Amino acid sequence: MRWRYCRPSREVSLFAIVEGPLVVGEIISGAFRPDCGAVATFIGTTREDATEGARVEYLEYEAYRPMADRKLAEIGREIAERWDVREVRIVHRIGRVGLGEPSVVIVVAAPRRGAAFEASRYAIERIKQVVPIWKREVWSDGYVWVGSQVGTRPAARALR
């Protein structure tokens, strides 16, 4: 995995886009600090979906890099401006991701739990707004780009 460390003053943060499975425990425990009493974690996992006669087999993510890396770090700065947090970690996986596997791990360490919970929620919402990453659901009967409804599935073709 390729880690990209970003160290704004006094904070230690990690923003990374990686291929291959996320080592969730390491990402979380790396945020433990003596000045923080709360570490909130959000893990996004790929969800199985099914309709009559078809089901999702896996997901595939792609990113516009390095813009996506920069946008993750920007979210970290936005959080630091809004809450008293001491560390933010966001690691997003790209490439093929099997069902039920983590695709994104967000860890926020803060002195108190309120800020940790709120900031981790903020991080995932912002990722879904501004970070140039896209996912494609690969179904048994074709694929579809989530959010665009473009693809080779019968339902997606009908929309074209």
Added chain:
Amino acid sequence: MSGMNGTRAVRVLLFGAAADQAGARELELQVRDGATLGDLWNELTGRYPGLTPMGDTLAFAVNQEYAGMERRVSPGDEVAILPPVSGG
């Protein structure tokens, strides 16, 4: 990068559904001096009509930062065509 008649090349990257609809992920477009993203979009949809229905949903970036249609593009710029993001 310099072309004929005062036109210059801009590098265009397409992602996700936009790459699908165009059948291309990366290309170079000649743009006139003073051209905007809007001009470039017209040029692009002329060449790849499959992109046209996506128009209202797309965002654009110039040199890796979001930009509006009035944004000027210059020779050597990197323009990205960004469908609705769906990370997480």
